[in-house]
Amino acid sequence: MRxxxxxxxxxRGTGPxxxxxxxxxxxxxxxxxxxxxxxxxxxxxxxxxxxxxxxEVVGLAARGSWQLLAQxxxxxxxxxxxxxxxEHAGALRNSLNGTTGVLDGPEAMTTLIDECECDTxxxxxxxAAGLAxxxxxxxxxxxxxxxxxxxxxxxxxLLVSLARERGALIIPIDSEHSAVFQAMQAGRPDEVRxxxxxxxxxxxxxxxREQIAEATVADALNHPTxxxxxxISIDSATMMNKALEIIEARWxxxxxxxxxxxxxxxxxxxxxxxxxxxxSIIAQLxxxxxxxxxxxxxxxxxxxxxxxxxLDLTTLRQLTFEEPDEERFPALRLGREAACRGxxxxxxxxxxxxxxxxxxxxxxxxxxxxxxxxxxxLDGHHWLASPSLEDLMAADRWARDEVTQCATG
Ligand code: MG
Numbered sequence: 001m002r003x004x005x006x007x008x009x010x011x012r013g014t015g016p017x018x019x020x021x022x023x024x025x026x027x028x029x030x031x032x033x034x035x036x037x038x039x040x041x042x043x044x045x046x047x048x049x050x051x052x053x054x055x056e057v058v059g060l061a062a063r064g065s066w067q068l069l070a071q072x073x074x075x076x077x078x079x080x081x082x083x084x085x086x087e088h089a090g091a092l093r094n095s096l097n098g099t100t101g102v103l104d105g106p107e108a109m110t111t112l113i114d115e116c117e118c119d120t121x122x123x124x125x126x127x128a129a130g131l132a133x134x135x136x137x138x139x140x141x142x143x144x145x146x147x148x149x150x151x152x153x154x155x156x157x158l159l160v161s162l163a164r165e166r167g168a169l170i171i172p173i174d175s176e177h178s179a180v181f182q183a184m185q186a187g188r189p190d191e192v193r194x195x196x197x198x199x200x201x202x203x204x205x206x207x208x209r210e211q212i213a214e215a216t217v218a219d220a221l222n223h224p225t226x227x228x229x230x231x232i233s234i235d236s237a238t239m240m241n242k243a244l245e246i247i248e249a250r251w252x253x254x255x256x257x258x259x260x261x262x263x264x265x266x267x268x269x270x271x272x273x274x275x276x277x278x279x280s281i282i283a284q285l286x287x288x289x290x291x292x293x294x295x296x297x298x299x300x301x302x303x304x305x306x307x308x309x310x311l312d313l314t315t316l317r318q319l320t321f322e323e324p325d326e327e328r329f330p331a332l333r334l335g336r337e338a339a340c341r342g343x344x345x346x347x348x349x350x351x352x353x354x355x356x357x358x359x360x361x362x363x364x365x366x367x368x369x370x371x372x373x374x375x376x377x378l379d380g381h382h383w384l385a386s387p388s389l390e391d392l393m394a395a396d397r398w399a400r401d402e403v404t405q406c407a408t409g
Contacts, residue, residue, distance in 0.1 A: 074099075179198075182284045192259070198321075347387070353370065356370040
């Protein structure tokens with residue numbers, strides 16, 4: 001058992017669980033982390049370590065990193081673990097030696113949500129691969145701490161209406177959306193005039209269009225302010241990440257796309273802003289450390305101390321803001337278009353981008369081709385106004401095939 005204070009000051013026995021200990025366990029929040037071996041998942045476990053006994057990890061899930069999943073399982077003792085890549089499930093089972101139940105295969109994450117008795121699901125899977133599990137968590141009316149922005153981009157309209165129907169609480173982990181979520185608490189939704197999402201500008205903020213077109217994978221992975229996984233780092237370099245975030249904000253906060261703006265803020269200190277109808281702008285500031293939004297998504301509406309470094313305003317020489325350049329970063333325009341069109345457009349933009357980023361990482365296409373291929377897919381797809389989950393998954397598959405054919409055919 002991890003040590004830590006839950007602040008209630010009750011004594012605990014060391015032998016069989018006392019009635020006091022059982023009462024404390026009953027009050028614990030039970031967390032499942034989908035994508036526990038990735039950057040957000042590891043930060044989430046770090047946060048949970050600091051939060052102590054108030055939380056219990058009951059489920060961990062990863063795509064393929066079975067060795068790290070085994071280590072995490074030995075440390076956190078979840079009831080169940082899930083490994084999507086069934087090939088290594090045997091090795092994981094051997095390593096855990098019967099101490100923890102192991103689910104495997106493509107349905108493993110949704111089964112984990114059904115069976116691990118969690119009340120909070122941290123969705124930190126990368127890409128549309130997290131959609132089915134996110135949908136299940138919402139369907140079960142759980143608290144959903146959402147880092148998997150792609151799920152919201154693909155199926156935001158569906159997820160938000162389902163959450164309302166089932167009483168699920170979707171709380172953003174994405175730093176900009178966490179900032180907006182926090183700033184929104186200063187007024188009522190109908191008092192919001194606009195939301196301003198900040199963007200670091202990525203590694204190519206000062207590059208010319210010609211330089212950007214020929215950027216290498218190593219260039220694109222070299223993010224100036226945030227330490228993140230490879231997919232989101234490349235999305236940050238194309239600024240497709242901000243395109244996805246426009247769509248994410250549109251659904252998560254029920255905003256009209258014309259009321260969502262993007263501003264370049266290279267210091268990554270102001271995480272986003274909300275302007276209210278009286279002209280007041282409320283911003284959230286903090287160190288660029290994902291543990292802050294992760295923790296808030298777990299403890300909301302309360303706040304706890306966080307191991308993050310504190311922001312020292314006196315050492316910040318200046319905070320700068322500039323207009324984004326849609327000529328050099330056409331992804332922004334595509335994101336706005338997809339947000340305005342709604343329906344199946346988000347699914348197509350997202351899947352085309354995931355496929356194109358994959359091809360770029362394999363060295364099969366130029367950097368500039370990522371946005372070009374996404375635009376072709378958006379233009380060519382058969383748009384649906386009110387798609388079902390199955391329609392969205394079909395649109396996703398179509399867009400991936402389309403990008404692969406355009407790039408390699
Ligand atoms: Mg973000």
